[in-house]
Amino acid sequence: MSLSVEAVLARPGFTLDVAFESAGGVTALFGRSGAGKSTIAGLLAGLVRPDRGRIALDDEVLVDRAAGIFVPPHRRRIGCVFQDGRLFPHLSVRQNLLYGAWFQRHKAPGKPLADIVDLLGIAQLLERRPATLSGGEKQRVAIGRALLMAPRLLVLDEPLAALDQARKDEILPYLERLRDEMRLPMVYVSHSRDEVVRLADRLVVIEGGQVMASGPIGAVMSRFDLGGGPEPGAVLAATVGTIDPAHELATLDFPGGRLTVPAGRLAVGQSLRVQLRARDVAIATTRPEGVSILNVLPTTIIDMADAGPTAVGVRLDCGGTILVAQITRLSAESLKLAPGKPVHALIKSVSFDRPPAE
Amino acid sequence: MPLLTPLEAEAFGLSLRVGVWSTVASLPPALGVAWLLARGRFRGRMLLSALIHLPLVLPPVVTGYVLLLLFGRHGPIGAWLEDWFGLVFAFRWTGAALAAGVMGFPLVVRALQLSIEAVEPGLEQAASTLGARPSMVFLTVTLPLMLPGLLAGALLGFAKSLGEFGATITFVSNIPGETRTLPIAIYSLLQVPGTDAAVVRLSLLSVAISVAAVLGSELAARRLRRRTAGA
Numbered sequence: 255m256s257l258s259v260e261a262v263l264a265r266p267g268f269t270l271d272v273a274f275e276s277a278g279g280v281t282a283l284f285g286r287s288g289a290g291k292s293t294i295a296g297l298l299a300g301l302v303r304p305d306r307g308r309i310a311l312d313d314e315v316l317v318d319r320a321a322g323i324f325v326p327p328h329r330r331r332i333g334c335v336f337q338d339g340r341l342f343p344h345l346s347v348r349q350n351l352l353y354g355a356w357f358q359r360h361k362a363p364g365k366p367l368a369d370i371v372d373l374l375g376i377a378q379l380l381e382r383r384p385a386t387l388s389g390g391e392k393q394r395v396a397i398g399r400a401l402l403m404a405p406r407l408l409v410l411d412e413p414l415a416a417l418d419q420a421r422k423d424e425i426l427p428y429l430e431r432l433r434d435e436m437r438l439p440m441v442y443v444s445h446s447r448d449e450v451v452r453l454a455d456r457l458v459v460i461e462g463g464q465v466m467a468s469g470p471i472g473a474v475m476s477r478f479d480l481g482g483g484p485e486p487g488a489v490l491a492a493t494v495g496t497i498d499p500a501h502e503l504a505t506l507d508f509p510g511g512r513l514t515v516p517a518g519r520l521a522v523g524q525s526l527r528v529q530l531r532a533r534d535v536a537i538a539t540t541r542p543e544g545v546s547i548l549n550v551l552p553t554t555i556i557d558m559a560d561a562g563p564t565a566v567g568v569r570l571d572c573g574g575t576i577l578v579a580q581i582t583r584l585s586a587e588s589l590k591l592a593p594g595k596p597v598h599a600l601i602k603s604v605s606f607d608r609p610p611a612e
Numbered sequence: 613m614p615l616l617t618p619l620e621a622e623a624f625g626l627s628l629r630v631g632v633w634s635t636v637a638s639l640p641p642a643l644g645v646a647w648l649l650a651r652g653r654f655r656g657r658m659l660l661s662a663l664i665h666l667p668l669v670l671p672p673v674v675t676g677y678v679l680l681l682l683f684g685r686h687g688p689i690g691a692w693l694e695d696w697f698g699l700v701f702a703f704r705w706t707g708a709a710l711a712a713g714v715m716g717f718p719l720v721v722r723a724l725q726l727s728i729e730a731v732e733p734g735l736e737q738a739a740s741t742l743g744a745r746p747s748m749v750f751l752t753v754t755l756p757l758m759l760p761g762l763l764a765g766a767l768l769g770f771a772k773s774l775g776e777f778g779a780t781i782t783f784v785s786n787i788p789g790e791t792r793t794l795p796i797a798i799y800s801l802l803q804v805p806g807t808d809a810a811v812v813r814l815s816l817l818s819v820a821i822s823v824a825a826v827l828g829s830e831l832a833a834r835r836l837r838r839r840t841a842g843a
Contacts, residue, residue: 299741327740328749340738344756353752357743403742 255439257281257407261297261307261317270294270304270463280433280440282454282471284447284484290463291443295411298441299334300327311407331358333405337412339392341384347395348380354403362404370398373435374428390421394428401432408432408440414449422449429453447484451475451529459483476578478532478559478567486567487531488577494524503548506604510573514548515604529605532567535579536600539589549601553577557593558586566591570599620814622789623797627774627821630705630793634713634773635766638720642765646724647750651733667779668718676782679711683783707784708791712773720769727761728754760833767829771822794818 255278263270270290274281283291296302297309300316303324309317311332316325333354341350351371355364371377374394384392393413400408410429414422426449432438433453444450450457450471457474459466461483467474472489474480492506497517504517506528513528520526541550553570561567566586570577577599591597616624648654649661667675683690683701693699701707731754739749755762777795784791786800798814801807 299737301737301741326745327737328743328745330741331743332741334738334741336734336738338734340732340734342735342739342753353739353744354742357748361743399742 255407256310256312257298257439257441258308258310259294259297261294261304261309263293263297263302263304263307268463272460272463272465274458274465274468276439276441276456278439279455280442280453281456281458282442282444282450283458283460284444284450284454285460286445289460291445291460292411294460295334295409295441295443298407298409299332300325300330328357331362331403331406333400333403333408335393335396335400335408335410335413337415339384339389339396341387341392341395341399343384345384346380347376347382347384347387350384350395351380351399351402354399358403364402364404367402370401373401373431374398388421389417390424393417393421393425397425397428397432401436401438405438408438409443410440411443412445413442414446415444426452450484451487451489452527457484472576475529476569476576478561478569478578478580485531485533486561486578486580487529488535488575490528490530490575492526492528494520494522494526497522508575510575511551513551513601513604530577530601531603531605532561532578532580534602534604535570535577536602537568537570537579537581537585537589537591538598538600539591539595541598542600545600547600547602549604551577551599551601553597553599555591555593555595555597558591570597572599616813616817617810619788620797620810620817623792623794623814624817626705626708626789626792627794630709630712631770631773633706634709634716635720635770637709638713638717638769639762639766642717642720642724642769643762646721646728647754649721650725650728664721665718667715672715672776672778673782675714676711676779679707679714679779679783683707683710701784703784703787703791705784705790708776708780708793709773711779711783712776713769715776715779716769716772719772720765723761723765723768724758727758727765730761731757760836763832763836764829767825771825774818774821774825 257276260273261270270293272294283294285291293302297304304317304319306319307317308315315323316330317323342353345353351367358364371380374397376391376394376398379387379391379395387395414425430453433440442453454471456469457471458468459474459480466483467477467480475484475487475489478486490508492508495505495507495512497504497520502517503514504520506513506515551572553572556569556571559567561580564582565580566583568579568581568591570579579599645664649657681687685691685694685700685702690701701710735753736749739753744752775795777799780791780793781796786792786796792800794814794817798811801811
């Protein structure tokens with residue numbers, strides 16, 4: 255899958271001018287509300303026409319204003335999941351699920367209803383009406399409806415924003431399964447750092463209708479110069495190496511190093527995504543003795559940038575993986591930190607994806 | 613003694629026929645116009661709206677006269693319809709239905725427009741992203757969701773057509789058994805002394821039909837709403 259977007263759209267009091275690409279996987283559009291993320295989702299779906307620009311999905315040009323091309327939404331085969339679900343109130347859950355599949359039946363062989371119903375755990379809802387579903391159930395049905403039309407691309411516009419944390423935790427594992435098992439390309443619009451870190455491979459930061467940064471999630475998340483962007487942190491793909499049952503600890507291997515974390519429900523061989531927030535990483539110039547911190551990693555300073563009036567952001571190379579630390583400018587000066595200097599990264603806390611509940 | 617004299621029964625039956633036909637025939641164009649006004653973005657939308665609402669503000673006699681000019685046997689549209697389809701409106705019950713339909717049209721369009729506007733556009737957008745082309749979006753989403761409003765609009769048009777008087781009598785006159793609907797029959801009886809009982813009977817009949825129509829539409833709309841709400 256390849257998606258390329260270039261669009262300019264002027265509305266009273268708001269101008270959108272964006273360009274970005276995606277080569278598959280999950281591309282997150284991250285930004286505050288009102289930044290223009292949902293407008294971009296509308297552009298992809300064909301619900302919004304740009305004033306100028308070009309949008310292409312694989313070999314098909316969906317929009318090219320200069321050439322007078324505009325493919326209407328019903329011919330795009332781009333699945334959409336909206337914040338408010340938008341289930342059809344006059345149809346049962348089953349009829350909602352099959353709505354798109356019926357229109358696409360000649361164009362693309364879809365997955366069987368049973369598979370999707372299984373994947374999303376909605377078998378017991380099939381004969382109900384949308385009005386009787388909880389918020390989380392509605393969103394799962396909305397996701398199922400979009401999947402059953404056999405989409406080339408799934409666009410999710412703040413699908414979890416209207417839900418409480420418990421419902422979010424209920425749905426996120428399903429989205430991870432779509433990413434990992436169905437390998438469905440997704441554009442995921444969100445203002446939640448946690449969702450983005452869990453799901454996205456690529457991150458596009460949108461601010462005031464402009465693209466502020468775009469690239470692999472690790473690279474974008476390690477930047478300190480994105481004022482309105484996500485809080486800096488490292489995002490690592492790790493696998494569980496060993497488990498020490500005596501201490502209830504597990505080791506996580508990632509390219510360039512190893513972390514020790516509480517074992518929880520982790521299993522050996524499981525792969526997961528780990529994030530280390532910059533403010534949870536401290537720096538020592540010599541290997542510290544007699545500290546309680548378990549994770550001390552040898553690294554080299556790549557570069558440094560101001561992160562506010564008192565703080566400095568430091569990017570560290572840990573055997574090829576980028577880690578980031580946020581420390582005070584005073585510490586940076588007294589430790590004489592400079593690019594190229596070898597230092598130790600002290601990791602105070604590690605947060606990682608909840609392992610899927612069995 | 614029978615409830616109605618043959619003449620009265622004739623007026624009653626004719627009114628029902630005129631009401632049903634005017635309603636059935638005006639619904640599809642009313643639906644189209646209502647959709648254009650509710651969802652269309654085009655130049656001349658205001659003009660269309662004004663044109664549609666004309667029968668509401670014009671004296672009915674003027675509307676009837678315009679119909680006579682256009683749809684009379686020598687009128688441009690009337691002559692064409694007679695030549696090509698053998699359809700004659702002048703001084704026929706079909707003309708009464710046409711007059712009733714035209715007079716009720718703005719009310720029906722208004723009711724349908726409101727009920728289309730009440731359908732969440734986000735649902736129509738969702739349907740289009742799922743692969744439904746605009747006509748299918750209308751048939752599978754907009755139309756089912758506006759059904760209560762559609763029903764209410766249809767019954768409003770029906771009730772209105774039962775009471776239509778001015779345009780009908782101007783356009784198709786007062787011909788017993790052909791164009792003498794209930795209100796025209798009542799008017800005719802009033803011209804003759806000693807027909808008070810008949811006038812009261814026909815008036816009560818009119819009231820009964822109208823009340824039944826309004827109640828029926830309320831009940832049906834409530835049932836439909838309950839179904840879409842899923843409660």
